[in-house]
Amino acid sequence: xxxxxxxxxxxxxxxxxxxxxxxxxxxxxxxxxxxxxxxxxxxxxxxxxxxxxxxxxxxxxxxxxxxxxxxxxxxxxxxxxxxxxxxxxxxxxxxxxxxxxxxxxxxx
Amino acid sequence: xxxxxxxxxxxxxxxxxxxxxxxxxxxxxxxxxxxxxxxxxxxxxxxxxxxxxxxxxxxxxxxxxxxxxxxxxxxxxxxxxxxxxxxxxxxxxxxxxxxxxxxxxxxxxxxxxx
Numbered sequence: 153x154x155x156x157x158x159x160x161x162x163x164x165x166x167x168x169x170x171x172x173x174x175x176x177x178x179x180x181x182x183x184x185x186x187x188x189x190x191x192x193x194x195x196x197x198x199x200x201x202x203x204x205x206x207x208x209x210x211x212x213x214x215x216x217x218x219x220x221x222x223x224x225x226x227x228x229x230x231x232x233x234x235x236x237x238x239x240x241x242x243x244x245x246x247x248x249x250x251x252x253x254x255x256x257x258x259x260x
Numbered sequence: 261x262x263x264x265x266x267x268x269x270x271x272x273x274x275x276x277x278x279x280x281x282x283x284x285x286x287x288x289x290x291x292x293x294x295x296x297x298x299x300x301x302x303x304x305x306x307x308x309x310x311x312x313x314x315x316x317x318x319x320x321x322x323x324x325x326x327x328x329x330x331x332x333x334x335x336x337x338x339x340x341x342x343x344x345x346x347x348x349x350x351x352x353x354x355x356x357x358x359x360x361x362x363x364x365x366x367x368x369x370x371x372x373x374x
Binding site for chain 1: 291
């Protein structure tokens with residue numbers, strides 16, 4: 153069975169500081185990993201996926217198969233990054249398994 | 261707005277009553293998913309459809325829960341004999357049949373069972 157763990161429920165940083173949201177997963181095969189984000193009063197939406205190797209809104213995430221991690225990073229946090237972030241995986245591109253989420257607050 | 265829509269947005273009911281939620285996916289999306297989210301938790305998978313076929317059901321989906329997508333368009337999720345533990349946000353999402361993992365979520369239907 154697959155599992156996603158986000159060890160920090162809350163994370164608070166100051167504007168301009170680097171931020172890293174941790175995600176660890178357990179799955180015996182090669183899953184696809186994603187980060188979803190939910191801004192205040194908005195729907196849950198895709199932020200980025202590991203297969204795209206893209207940077208979205210300054211965020212990047214590297215899949216480390218040895219450590220089974222997919223941490224989300226941004227070098228300089230902005231106030232508008234404040235949101236709930238969910239790491240998710242799928243073994244087959246169908247249903248997603250989500251972590252419990254990390255609430256990021258970027259203080260001015 | 262051409263996104264995923266859910267109705268009702270909020271439902272308060274008494275224990276033992278039946279409730280039904282409706283989801284209208286994005287029109288060209290073949291896949292439709294139901295998730296449940298409780299406070300402080302991430303969304304938990306309940307079931308998903310490809311067109312009208314229900315392809316997977318979580319063991320979270322007890323006998324009191326039933327989902328349908330009769331014509332491969334909108335879907336309904338019915339909860340019979342509601343219990344207080346059913347109180348949660350019920351999220352619907354849809355996606356194209358392309359295995360990209362990108363789900364488009366609705367705003368959710370919040371259920372409160374008194």
